[in-house]
Amino acid sequence: MKNITSVNPWHLGVLQETEYDCFIGTIGYETRAIFFASEYELNASKRIAIGFSHNNVMHYKKNLAWYSDNAFEIHTPKDNEEFKVLANRYLQELLSYTQEHTDRSVLNICIDISSITRYRLATWIEALRKLDTGAISVTVDFVYSRAKFSSPPHESIINRSIGPLPGFAGWASPNLPLTVVVGVGYEPDKALGSVLFLDPADCWAFIPAGHHKNYSDAIESANEQLWEFIDPKKKIFYDVQTPFNNYLKLDAFVYGALKTNRVVLLPFGPKTFVLSCLLLACQNTKVGVWHVKSAKNTEPLDREPNGKVIGLRACIG
């Protein structure tokens, strides 16, 4: 299994300097699913977009049409298992092609995580780490289109399962106390329920800030009951506009916590925080990253892009 050798900041200027071997998009129902690919000129040899077999509502068909019209290779796996097979196979083929047809020593990949699911993000990262790249190193730019404020769900979402993302269960002695770090979002009581399910010895909250005031208010309201369980001194705010700084903040926290605790990361909220958790867990195999799977007929929420794109670059050795 390859390691994440470094995590670095990413900015739009990088697009002009980088020749990508592949760009990976997601065909989702959100407006922002195609924002990055449609707004910016991508220098990518291959382009792939992966859709879903369910929840093809709102802007899904429009997004599918856009990707199709712009010569993306389209895939629609029927379930997560099929997605996993697809991801692993695609990366292997990409690597083989690069090795056979180029003399490149670096494989450059760009993944738009704006509309991706947590499961799929974890699967891509796992698949990248498992690639037997030989002397070739892999650089992955994870890009994210920030969204305009949209109202939170009207009612609590029904949860189908809570557990570690595949490949990210972590491993640590059960004799150590468990610390849960929850990245809160604005779905009502979702974080609370997950924390109580895990029943940890200690709990810290990472709270997104630096966005529209409506988000902060919605987060506060959705987690009203959670705050009863968390010491105010254990709330850490992070700026959603600076994913690299957040990664460093989280890294420092986890480094300290691991000295005497097991750590589970529960990232709700922005995908860049989920990404930071996954990258961190790659570097600290004791750390687990959990997710909550909601019911299939959960009320879909559109997210329009606000025009800003942020990202992180990870190097896999």
Next chain:
Amino acid sequence: MSHANSPSLYEAFNARTLQPHEVAKSFIPSEPFKRLVSKNHTIVVGPRGSGKTTMFKMLQQPALESWDHPEADEYRKRVDYSSVYVGTDINWKLQVDSLVGNDFSENEKNIFSKTSFTTNVLHSLVSAMLHRLSADRTENEIEYRKVVLTSKKESEISKAIASNWCLDLTLPSLLSLKQSLSDRFNKIHILSSIEAHKDSEGRIDRLSEIEFLHLNYLDSVKYAIEVFDDAIDQMGARWALLFDEMELAPEWLKNQLLSSNSLIRSADERILFKLSISLYDKDLEFSNILSPMSKHDFDPIALWYPKHNDGFTFSNTLWKSILDRRNIKYGNPEDVLGSSIFDYSQKGKPGADSIYGKNSAHRRRFEKLQEIDESFVEYLASRDIDLSELDAGSETDRAKKIRKIIAIVAVREAYRNRDKKLRSRRNTDLYCGARTFFAMIESNPRWLIAISNKLLSKELKAGKIPESIQNEEIFNAAIRFMAMLKTIPCTIPEEDEHGENVKSVADLIETIGVFFMKKVILDDFSPEPPSSFVVDSKVSSTVIDLLSKALNVGAIIYVPNQSESILLDDLTGKRFRLCYLLSVIYKLPIRLGRAISLSSILSESKPSQKNEKSPPKVTRSLFDQL
């Protein structure tokens, strides 16, 4: 960065966070604990927060030796065995489950599962041994089960145990043994990772060559305790293995300990098994382990109380200890919490100042209800009850006619209006008072400590916690509990074949709660509206699954009849009620009412029945009005 405990609501009461000596600081012995310490195999059954982990931690030497309580010496004499606490949690369970990939066979998965479990047990055993040897003692610690071991003997036993357990020691000491086991945890992970990258063909042969993967935890424990006890000249001494949260244990372990062929029937006499488990696990048949034929089977201990007064003594004792720590003196819980409407022990006396007299709260409620509720008027007439003479007559008469409907009248008067609709009320005096408070927290130590701390953080008035504060905190606790119920994960089939229209645990509880609320408040007056249910055979397996989740978190309470076991093999045919904490949300009296079949509740609650029998849903806005 400090990760020390701090006084959040949550951390204040989770025993998992506490070391044994910390648990001992505030531990109050109870009847269940008295039974737990016996030299029997024991199985402790209760919902989350009922005190299982706390009691198990108290059985450990570090807790017992630092325990300062009038009964502590007596317990130290009784616990003349060494306890080995083997904890687990959902995170550990899922880490072990995720250790190997899908291309591993069941046999290969079991190998890793067993070796992970064995390593955990052996690590806990060595920790227990180390504590017996420890020369360090604080001023407050009693000399309890400490032994002296020369360096030479420690070296000999460490080497012997290490050899048996296939461990390499850096130094011949028990501490090194423990550290080697910590290292083994890492090795297990590395090994599984290596195997995941290799071809599955030949894997079982490769694994069979690694000795430590095939250790049997019980054989390893037996050997080690024999070597240890021989070295300290205590041959044949007893040890107790405390397996906490068995509902999270791997299937093979549950089968081993809790099946009809339970290995404890043939186990070594030196080893006691003490298990804790939630009330219901659909894969277990508890009746197998309660056979009257075998003296080796488990003594079951229940940590919940079907009837609201049964847990009063324990709750009162714990409450008193909380007050003592805050230097609040009192004689009865009513001194601080006041009396309760739902206190059925109060007896009436003749005269205007009696609890049913002209100026009494009970009389006022009866009279107000009479003004607004025709069906109540009819009921009074049919029973020949004259409100002006409520306090007249004998106590027996009153018991027959009046006391049994006090609770119904109270909630009905509070929440029903003239138009037979729900009335929004702020701050009633219903859900406060000592008896009610203790009933609502279901003698659950976790709830009692958490809510008590919140109540006592506010200012007392004339030595009492005001009713408004009690109402507010109880209501907040109920809302928090409902919020937690809403997020319990559950798998519901896409097709609702039985038409039950229940999508989650919270949905089920809401359906039942609203049904009972309608019966008590909105329907015509009945002296015995239903407020418990029996799971009949028409109920689907989906709903049974939701019920089991509700049961194990304490949202519903099992009400066995006298001949029924406390251990549940099957929910069908069994009686349950909602936990009393939810009464404040569904405006229910604190009493065990008659039972009705669950299928009839679900049937009557279907949204397609758009008639006056369909009960209203309790919405968040309604909560906000309370």
